[in-house]
Amino acid sequence: MVHGMEWTIKELFVYPNEFIYWSIQIVMYPYMTGLVAGAFVLSSLYHVFGQKDLRGIARFSLVFSLALLPTAMMPLQMHLLQPFRGLNVMFTPHFTSAIAAFGIVFSTYAMIVLSEIWFVYRKFFVDQSHALKGKQGFANVLKYFTYTVLTLGAFDTSDRAIAIDKKGVKILAGIGIPVACFLHGYAGFIFGSVKANALWMSPLMPVIFIMSAVVSGIALCMLTYIIIMEWKKFRAKLAKGRGDESVKELGGVEIDVITKTSRYLLGFLIAAISLELLDLIFRGYTAMKSWDILRDVMFDTDFTKIFILQYGFGNLIPFILLLIPKPSIKRMVVALILVLYGVFMMRWNVVIGGQAFSLSFEGFMHYDLPIIPHNLETYKEGLFGALTVIVTPFVLFWGINKLVPSLRDA
Amino acid sequence: MSTSRRKFLKTAVAGCAVASLPLTAFKTLSPAEAKASIGNDKVRWVFLVDIQKCVGCGFCVKACKSENEIPYNVPVTRTWVERYVITKDGKSHIDTPHGGRDGYTDPTIREQDINPDDITKAFFLPKLCNQCQNPACVQVCPVGATYQTLDGVVLVDKKWCIGCGYCVMACPYGARFFHPVDKVADKCTFCYHRINKGLKSACVQACSFGARLMGNLKDPDDPVTHTIMTQRVGILKDEYGTKPQVYYIGLDERVR
Ligand code: SF4
Ligand code: SF4
Numbered sequence: 001m002v003h004g005m006e007w008t009i010k011e012l013f014v015y016p017n018e019f020i021y022w023s024i025q026i027v028m029y030p031y032m033t034g035l036v037a038g039a040f041v042l043s044s045l046y047h048v049f050g051q052k053d054l055r056g057i058a059r060f061s062l063v064f065s066l067a068l069l070p071t072a073m074m075p076l077q078m079h080l081l082q083p084f085r086g087l088n089v090m091f092t093p094h095f096t097s098a099i100a101a102f103g104i105v106f107s108t109y110a111m112i113v114l115s116e117i118w119f120v121y122r123k124f125f126v127d128q129s130h131a132l133k134g135k136q137g138f139a140n141v142l143k144y145f146t147y148t149v150l151t152l153g154a155f156d157t158s159d160r161a162i163a164i165d166k167k168g169v170k171i172l173a174g175i176g177i178p179v180a181c182f183l184h185g186y187a188g189f190i191f192g193s194v195k196a197n198a199l200w201m202s203p204l205m206p207v208i209f210i211m212s213a214v215v216s217g218i219a220l221c222m223l224t225y226i227i228i229m230e231w232k233k234f235r236a237k238l239a240k241g242r243g244d245e246s247v248k249e250l251g252g253v254e255i256d257v258i259t260k261t262s263r264y265l266l267g268f269l270i271a272a273i274s275l276e277l278l279d280l281i282f283r284g285y286t287a288m289k290s291w292d293i294l295r296d297v298m299f300d301t302d303f304t305k306i307f308i309l310q311y312g313f314g315n316l317i318p319f320i321l322l323l324i325p326k327p328s329i330k331r332m333v334v335a336l337i338l339v340l341y342g343v344f345m346m347r348w349n350v351v352i353g354g355q356a357f358s359l360s361f362e363g364f365m366h367y368d369l370p371i372i373p374h375n376l377e378t379y380k381e382g383l384f385g386a387l388t389v390i391v392t393p394f395v396l397f398w399g400i401n402k403l404v405p406s407l408r409d410a
Numbered sequence: 411m412s413t414s415r416r417k418f419l420k421t422a423v424a425g426c427a428v429a430s431l432p433l434t435a436f437k438t439l440s441p442a443e444a445k446a447s448i449g450n451d452k453v454r455w456v457f458l459v460d461i462q463k464c465v466g467c468g469f470c471v472k473a474c475k476s477e478n479e480i481p482y483n484v485p486v487t488r489t490w491v492e493r494y495v496i497t498k499d500g501k502s503h504i505d506t507p508h509g510g511r512d513g514y515t516d517p518t519i520r521e522q523d524i525n526p527d528d529i530t531k532a533f534f535l536p537k538l539c540n541q542c543q544n545p546a547c548v549q550v551c552p553v554g555a556t557y558q559t560l561d562g563v564v565l566v567d568k569k570w571c572i573g574c575g576y577c578v579m580a581c582p583y584g585a586r587f588f589h590p591v592d593k594v595a596d597k598c599t600f601c602y603h604r605i606n607k608g609l610k611s612a613c614v615q616a617c618s619f620g621a622r623l624m625g626n627l628k629d630p631d632d633p634v635t636h637t638i639m640t641q642r643v644g645i646l647k648d649e650y651g652t653k654p655q656v657y658y659i660g661l662d663e664r665v666r
Contacts, residue, residue: 001484002485002486002588002590003593004588005484005485012520013504013520015584016485016486016490016509017490018584021575021578021579022579079574080572080574081573081574081575081588081593081594082571082573085570085571085572085573088553088570088572089552089553093553094551094554096548097576099550099552099574102552190576193550195546195582195650196546196579196582359584360666362502362504362666
């Protein structure tokens with residue numbers, strides 16, 4: 001069976017070799033990369049620009065971006081037809097290719113995130129290591145060893161050393177912002193530079209990708225933060241009763257952090273939408289040869305996906321929800337889920353939409369997402385493959401959070 | 411303690427530098443660069459299609475499939491023949507069932523019967539990889555598994571291709587696909603294994619009507635070169651800047 005045949009439906013004239021070769025995993029790839037980049041940018045806003053109001057969410061989003069990191073790689077790996085050769089990219093990077101440097105950019109970024117987390121948590125590691133020293137029990141010994149190794153031998157917790165740590169964090173966060181943007185702008189470049197594809201080819205693509213990345217990253221961090229805080233509140237309620245001070249306090253902190261973060265979300269959302277609309281208007285106005293088929297795709301076959309689901313539900317409604325004064329957690333949750341959905345739809349409409357028409361401009365292709373997998377390929381390139389990618393960062397976060405509690409002083 | 415940390419940081423940086431060394435070392439071994447030195451730089455293989463002569467029998471498609479081991483019953487193919495029927499209302503009716511493998515014996519196009527009196531012009535159009543001078547597919551391959559030989563033919567290293575599909579996406583002509591058995595990128599090679607031995611490519615050999623020819627553009631005495639130099643020939647989609655090297659006699663503006 002030819003790759004792509006199982007989920008491609010052709011209409012009118014399409015070249016014989018054309019199929020939807022880049023399917024759901026390639027939708028997931030920029031989506032997950034975007035979440036990573038966005039989460040990091042959010043945490044850096046606090047560390048670099050001293051946006052005090054983001055303090056509560058900054059640590060959390062830093063650790064979360066670490067959990068998201070491997071999942072940016074995952075969809076790419078899953079989509080390769082020769083997954084075991086994936087490492088070839090590191091051995092023989094062919095630098096005229098926009099994908100070739102991915103490994104390098106990605107590892108640079110990973111190193112920055114890891115070292116930043118180390119600087120943020122070094123004192124904590126040292127404290128833990130001291131506290132656990134000499135304690136009995138297998139778990140304690142194991143923990144002791146883990147934390148001691150994590151200190152990397154730097155046990156100094158004098159004020160001077162802590163000040164250096166802080167400076168380290170600041171510098172790394174500073175370098176991290178351009179690298180995170182580059183990482184994602186680069187994902188945009190992978191698409192934007194495919195000259196054969198009329199929908200993708202646009203110099204705006206990298207910028208559009210960066211903006212929507214930050215939007216999705218912030219939204220996911222906020223949402224996860226709310227879920228965790230609600231859980232905390234719920235537990236406090238169980239333990240101490242509904243009207244307890246600590247419950248009220250948690251709720252107060254939560255709404256405060258969320259309201260403040262949502263302002264940044266709004267800003268980036270506006271930037272993202274304006275760029276996307278600019279791109280659309282420009283294409284219509286210049287009306288190059290490809291415009292006829294693009295118009296058919298946008299205003300006919302994909303109209304619901306683009307204008308109703310992406311712009312309507314994904315952008316307009318959450319935009320209004322975020323703007324209404326006196327925010328409530330419930331409304332925020334709805335808005336955030338919609339924002340995340342909107343960005344996902346944007347990725348979908350770019351990746352799948354870009355393959356919705358034939359290179360001949362005389363026909364269309366439809367992607368029929370495989371739901372129930374009946375072989376490895378339909379699993380990887382189907383709904384469950386995508387769900388695997390979505391679930392992974394949360395599992396990882398749960399694990400990492402055991403070692404580096406990112407919510408403690410939030 | 412802070413000195414030991416400084417030392418640690420230094421070691422870490424040095425370690426990273428050492429770790430990244432092999433990467434730069436490997437770069438010189440890039441298959442694209444290594445393999446690109448194969449071939450004969452006195453030769454530039456080109457293809458010439460005389461559209462006026464093509465009758466749409468599909469023998470070339472069949473010959474190609476068996477010569478290059480592309481499974482017969484899958485829709486992908488290294489070369490294919492399109493049918494164009496232009497009617498009085500100005501519409502193009504285009505199709506290529508099975509890449510034209512079985513020839514065009516049925517006058518219906520996509521279940522549509524076209525009244526012969528409405529037809530203003532009709533022709534068949536063979537297509538294959540254009541072995542571009544400036545190939546988009548080679549540019550985008552992240553591992554250098556797709557490369558260009560000195561005599562201008564673009565090839566895929568089947569043992570090194572990771573199956574990312576970037577080249578498939580980048581080719582404006584839809585020349586590429588994933589081989590259904592090998593699971594790597596595949597496309598027409600001008601029958602590189604044959605032309606290097608002085609044989610004709612499978613499709614050229616199979617075409618009894620002389621619609622397909624191959625030659626060496628660097629040899630002024632080559633009849634194909636002579637035709638390209640002296641007659642009015644066209645190429646496909648030159649707006650992409652790939653500089654395709656498959657030339658067509660009698661190309662029509664309707665061709666997509
Ligand atoms: S026609 Fe396509 S596959 Fe062939 S060389 Fe040109 S870009 Fe590459
Ligand atoms: S599918 Fe293979 S030949 Fe094509 S770009 Fe990817 S690695 Fe290169």
